[in-house]
Amino acid sequence: MKIIKVLSKKVFTGSVLFSMILFQAGALMPQGQAFAAGAKFEGNLKLWDSAKSSWEDPISANAGDRIAMRFAYKNTGETAKGGAVTIDFKDNTNKKLVFYGYVDADNSDYLMNTGTVNVPVSGLQFTFDNTASWYTSSGKKDVNVDISKEGKRAIVAVGEVPGGGGITSEGYVVFRGTISSPAPRFNYQEGDEELLKLLNKTKGDTTWQDPVSANGGDVIAFNVYYHNGVVGSVAKNTKVSIEFPGESGNKIATVGIVDADNTSAVYDYGTINVSGMPEELTFEKTALWYPNGSSTATEVPVTISGNKVIVDIGDIKGCWEYKGRVVFKATLSKTAGPTPEPKPPVETPGEVLGAYTEQELGKVPVTGAPSAVALTFISGMLGYGAVARKKLKEKLLGSKLQSAIDIARKKKSL
Secondary structure, eight states, rough: OOOOEEEEEEEETEEEEEEEEEEEEEEOTTTTBOSSOOOOOEEEEEETTTTTTTHHHHHHOOOOEEEEEEEEEEOOOSSEEEEEEEEEEEEEEEEEEEEEEEEOOOSSEEEEEEEEEOEEEEEEEEEEEEEEEEEETTTTTEEEEEEEEETEEEEEEEEEOSSSGGGGGGGEEEEEEEEOOOOOOOOOOOTOOSSSEEEEEETTTOSSSSSEETTTEEEEEEEEEEOOOOOTTTEEEEEEEEESSSOOOEEEEEEEEEEETEEEEEEEEEEEEESSOEEEEEEOSSSEEEOOSSSOOEEEEEEEEEEEEEEEEEESSSGGOOOOEEEEEEEEEOOOOOOOOOOOOOOTTTOOOHHHHHTGGSSOOOOOOOOHHHHHHHHHHHHHHHHHHHHHHHHHHHHHHHHHHHHHHHHHOO
16 A cells, blocks of 8 residues: 655644654545645646547656656645645656655645656656646646756745635646656677777688788778667767878777767777788778678768768667677778889980980990980980080081181181
């Protein structure tokens, strides 16, 4: 049988005597009713069942649902002074949200009723709205009122409530609020896999591991595992990503990251040991997503932002059945060497530089160099090439012509 606590308040020579009386409702009073010398309330607490479109108790709901609860009261005694209606939310245990509803006044005992919401998991919270709806005269008047909050308790002052049990002594207050989801959390439970593991696809590896060894040109796969372990929670806008160095190297350290808007990021390191020349990673623009524990992959786009690749997988619920993984792929590409300087253009045929150079090759002290290198070297040494030689010839011809003119002038003067 339900045990009800009644706080009797009586005035003796100016002092207030508080006495707590415990009694069984069925033995001493009707359930949901309290007696006092002044005002005397009857009432009940009901919750809105959207499936039935009616006020019920108990009801069922999920995290994120909006809940309305109605506390109806009637004063069958004298006029109540300083009346108030209160809803007290108790912590969610055993997959139940339990609410305690009270109505009391300065000159009455309080009346308590309970209401229950069955939920799929324990640990959910409830947040009251800042206002409530107060109906008096059997619902003919709706007054929106502010709520006073004390911790997990919401209070509406109803003031003076007429007595006598008639229509004017009746009313009810509707409180509303939201069942809050607990905060999500990734990859913390026993049984969770390693967040980041690697695999050399070029070598034909079949086991995910960390670290891996590789050579230039090898294709490396990156497996990023995620699991929101908080049942009843939802990780909003979840992103799976890999951060990697922007420069080449023989020991490439990467970071796998799982993050969401409403939880802290978790991360893990993965290393690639590269043989030979230093290498750098070039990631593909798509990845494979295995959601909800599936072995079948969905191809998803990859966002490349600087030295980070990102896949957006949306909202992730909390439970083992919603775990998953994203597989990225990248190639170890050799670092490009410096761009060679462009060679000077070949001059017009007729005065062929190559032939002239080969003729003078014996005069150049180049030992053991291939002919192409020697040609290039000699071309650089000669510098001016065929055009320069043409100008030299013209200069020589001009000099000889000037000498002939000078001799002719001397003879004429004689």
